[in-house]
Every structure is written in structure tokens, then in C-alpha cells.
Amino acid sequence: MKMTQTFNQHVVKKRNKSLVLHAIKESFPISRADLANLTGLNKGTVSSLVNELLEEQLILESGPGVSSGGRRPVMLLFNQSAGYSIGIDIGVNYVLAILTDLQGNICNEKLIKVQNPTFEQTLEILFNVIDDLIAAMPQSPYGVVGIGIGVPGTVSRTGEILLAPNLKWKNVDLQSVIEERYNIPVKLKNEANAGAYGEKKFGAGKECNNIVYISGGIGIGVGLILNGKLYKGHNGLSGELGHMTINMDGPVCNCGNKGCWELYASEQALLRMAFEQNISIEEGQELTLETLAQLAEDGDEKTIQLMEKLGEYLVIGIKNIINTFNPEQIIIGNRLVALQTWLADSLKENLARNPFTSQQEGLLIQFSKLEKRSAALGVAAFSAENFLTINLEEN
Numbered sequence: 001m002k003m004t005q006t007f008n009q010h011v012v013k014k015r016n017k018s019l020v021l022h023a024i025k026e027s028f029p030i031s032r033a034d035l036a037n038l039t040g041l042n043k044g045t046v047s048s049l050v051n052e053l054l055e056e057q058l059i060l061e062s063g064p065g066v067s068s069g070g071r072r073p074v075m076l077l078f079n080q081s082a083g084y085s086i087g088i089d090i091g092v093n094y095v096l097a098i099l100t101d102l103q104g105n106i107c108n109e110k111l112i113k114v115q116n117p118t119f120e121q122t123l124e125i126l127f128n129v130i131d132d133l134i135a136a137m138p139q140s141p142y143g144v145v146g147i148g149i150g151v152p153g154t155v156s157r158t159g160e161i162l163l164a165p166n167l168k169w170k171n172v173d174l175q176s177v178i179e180e181r182y183n184i185p186v187k188l189k190n191e192a193n194a195g196a197y198g199e200k201k202f203g204a205g206k207e208c209n210n211i212v213y214i215s216g217g218i219g220i221g222v223g224l225i226l227n228g229k230l231y232k233g234h235n236g237l238s239g240e241l242g243h244m245t246i247n248m249d250g251p252v253c254n255c256g257n258k259g260c261w262e263l264y265a266s267e268q269a270l271l272r273m274a275f276e277q278n279i280s281i282e283e284g285q286e287l288t289l290e291t292l293a294q295l296a297e298d299g300d301e302k303t304i305q306l307m308e309k310l311g312e313y314l315v316i317g318i319k320n321i322i323n324t325f326n327p328e329q330i331i332i333g334n335r336l337v338a339l340q341t342w343l344a345d346s347l348k349e350n351l352a353r354n355p356f357t358s359q360q361e362g363l364l365i366q367f368s369k370l371e372k373r374s375a376a377l378g379v380a381a382f383s384a385e386n387f388l389t390i391n392l393e394e395n
Helices: 002-027 032-039 043-055 119-135 174-182 191-202 267-276 289-297 301-325 334-352 371-394
Strands: 059-064 074-078 084-090 094-101 106-113 144-151 161-164 169-172 186-190 211-216 220-226 229-231 329-333 364-367
Touching (some): 002 043, 144 191, 211 371, 220 301, 267 289, 267 334, 301 329
Parallel strands (some): 084 144, 329 364
Antiparallel strands (some): 059 074, 084 094
């Protein structure tokens, strides 16, 4: 009986400590008295837990706050520089790595352009960027507390990459390789799920609870926030809507399916259409998304028409998503954000013409303000939160 009682007391204390830390994290600067009111815990419990958190350097004390009549209270702050988190988004043609503090503020960033690298080449790039970010990191009590990695593919609940068709990876255990090298906890996530989480925490999705995040790069990934929570599906494999069939007689996709949405509405689709249409670019220039965006900016009619065509294909998938989930908000992110100027009107006009989607009252369709950083911020946040949770459990 006594053991059960001790265990229960430990669980309650852990829960209360988490409650206090997250209240400080969300509401600092805050006094001990206000913390007791906010959490509903008594002042003695709050005081004891605050002392522990101060010892662990997860929170700090600052100068006195405003008095409500008596002595001015000492204010408590969350120590966002107690440790740092690394967030990495692996794309087909880029690797983006960021270093954030525990509050998600970006302290350092590295973008490496790549072209269909092998798994071994990607590993080499990852080791280099992680080494660089760690070397340039400010001094802190806990150092790097976690590494989060987003990949464009299906990831099992245990963190194995089951299939990343556009990277040509299958059954790859990237998580263990990184963990063994750095001896730091690694969280591996589907890139679109990570992007949805990043948008909910830091971006355009803060105010909404039913969000569909569309990550448009070489392929298309979709992350779902339903009722305020990231929806992962039964085996954690939800969101592969880039591979819904929109043309049964279409070409074969890297996933093995025919006529997938991402073959028509992604960055690779735009580049293919531009190549087929003989879009003229300057000698020595590469045919890239940025080159096409510049041509459209300069008023090239053919390129603008291609963008509008891409918008029409994008709408086909978006209509299916709207009819299935009836979301409050759709956020388009990743590489396609660079084409917002030409896609926004095309999306609105095409959706307005549809009898189902035009009835969706209050639906917001927005482009990410985090641009290409949604997924990297999302996985960095997962890692920081994992550290705070584990740290509380161990103390």
C-alpha cells in the first residue's frame, strides 16, 4: 500500500511540476502568487516546485514586478536559453537545419542545396550541419537537448523511415545512426506533420483548431491538426494525400501509384511543364522554381499561365481535402510559398466556382508566414518539449 502511495505522490508531483513549468513558459514574467492562482495549486506547493525549477536552471528570477499594495513580488521567467534544439528538414533538393532555443526562437540557420543525394551523401551533409550548429551554439546549462528531423515520407511510430519515394529511401533507420553519433535524443517525423505542428505553434495556425497544412515541394505532403491535435492515424502514417489519385490514366509516380496529385501540383510538376513548354531561360541559368518565379515577376506571360495551371491542379486536391475534413484553415507551405503572388487568385477563383467548397463558411486559405521553416521549427519544438517532459520525469 505504501509503495502505491509513494508512486501516486511521485506522479502527482511530476504532473504539478509540469503544470507550473508550462504556466511559466506560457505566461512569464509571473509572480509566485499569480502562478498559484493560474494553476490552482496551493502557495506552498508552488513555492517548493519553483525552488526545484530554479535549481535546475529551467526558470530564472528577475527584478520585482508591480505591487498590488504590499511588497513588490519577485517575477519568474522561463529560461529559454537553458538548452537548444536542432530542427532539420530534409527535402529532395535541400537540407534546412536550424538551431532554436527552448521557446522556438531561431538562433542559427543553415540551408544546403542538394540534387537527389544518396542516403550516404545525406548522412554526410547532416553530420556537417549538426557539427556546425553545435560548434557555434551559445554556452548553456544543458547544451543541445534534442535533434528533430523531418522527412518527406512515411515514418513508423518507432522512428523508422518506411518509405520516402522521392528520396528513394525504404526501411531506413536514420534515427539510430544520428543518436549513436551524438548521444542526443533524436525525433524523426513526417515532414508535413512537422510543418503542421510548426504552423500551429509558431505560424498562421495559432488561432485555429482544425487545420490542413499542405507542404508543396518536389512532392506534396499533408499534415492534419484536428481538434487542436496533430492527427497521425492508426499507425502514425496519415497525411499521404500527395499520393491520392487524381488521374487514373496518369503517369506512374515514385510511390508506384498512377496519377498522384503531386505529379500535377508540385514543384516537380511545374518544372516538368516549363520544360515541356520550352520556357526560355537565360543561357547558363538552371531551370528552377526561383528562375520561374523571377520570369513571372518580369511579366513573362507563358510562365504566368503555367503558374495558373499549377493553381488549377492544386485546387483539385484542395477540393477533395475540403470536402473530406471541412477544416477551418488550409495553410500552403514549403517551396510553393514563393509562388503565392500567382497562385492565390487562381485558388480563390477556382474554389469559388465549386458548389461544395463555396459553401464552406469562414474557411481560411493562407500561405505560410514561416515559409520554408515550418517543418524545421516543428521538429525542433518536438525535441524541446521532449526534453522538458523527460527532465521533469527524472527529477
